[in-house]
Amino acid sequence: MAASSYEYMGGVFNWTMTYRLDSDIVRPYGQLSPLGDTPSPAQGWLAVPAAPIAPSAAALEAHNSSDAPGEGERKALVAWLVSHCRTPSRREDYVRALSQHIDVDVYGKCGSRRWPRNDTVGFYRMLSAKYTFYLSFENSLCRDYVTEKLFNVLPLDIVPVVYGGANYSAIVPPHSYIDARDFETPRDLARYLQFLARRPEELEKFWWWKRHYRVNQYPSSVLCHLCERVHNPGPAGAYQDVARWYSGPGICQEPPSEVYKTTKPLTAKLSKT
Secondary structure, X not given: OOHHHHHHOOOOEOOOEEOOOOOOEEOOOEEEEEOOOXXXXXXXXXXXXXXXXXXXXHHHHHHOOOOOOOOOOOOOOEEEEOOOOOOOOOHHHHHHHHOOOOOEEEEOOOOOEOOOHHHHHHHHHHXXXXXXXXXXXXXOEEOOOOOHHHHOOOOOOOEEEEEOOOOHHHOOOOOOOEEHHHOOOHHHHHHHHHHHXXXXXXXHHXXXXXXXXXXXXXXXXXXXXXXXXXXXXXXXXXXXXXXXXXXXXXXXXXXXXXXXXXXXXXXXXXXXX
């Protein structure tokens, strides 16, 4: 149904079932389930045994460090798989600015590196073996919008760098990702990634949660929740303006344009030659 049609559907929808956490039935792209006697995420995430060094502390330590620039790094640092080259979040412009300070290998339609669509499992295994960080950048900065871009790589031995409009701490464990929006500029993010890449003991701290949780993509339990609601509906209600609820003012954000200042033209190729 076209989005414009929803304005004529006032009072028609009784429930919502979307990725949004305030949906009547939450249908996420992925979720984490506890292992063993680990409490469920709904009860709160486990405490992090040893948090990775904070960006501010990393900047200070890097300033006083005499480490060789590439010491301890893998051959490649950052990978990104992308098929939509112009997006509302302007993630492509962020990556273009980021790539001025750190090498970013771009796979798929918007880059020069090939993505083997018929071997997705092998592709992600390659990413895990070759790269240290993966850009899990969303195409829109919208509330609770966290897609397979994160959940595909979360189980791998690679650190996801997220960029979106969600409160990630409500969806995945703390210190299981790096949030690009925690940094003032792409240059600051690049410096932090380079700092971590030289310190394997810090990188390993981003995987602490794997002993306690597992990733479920497109969890089928959602249909069980729907079935339960159908058979036990409770008091009837209806959304008078479901379009406003889903995409009204304040649901999505405009990207901060000052972050994307770059000397390269917008039509420049994102990936390295």
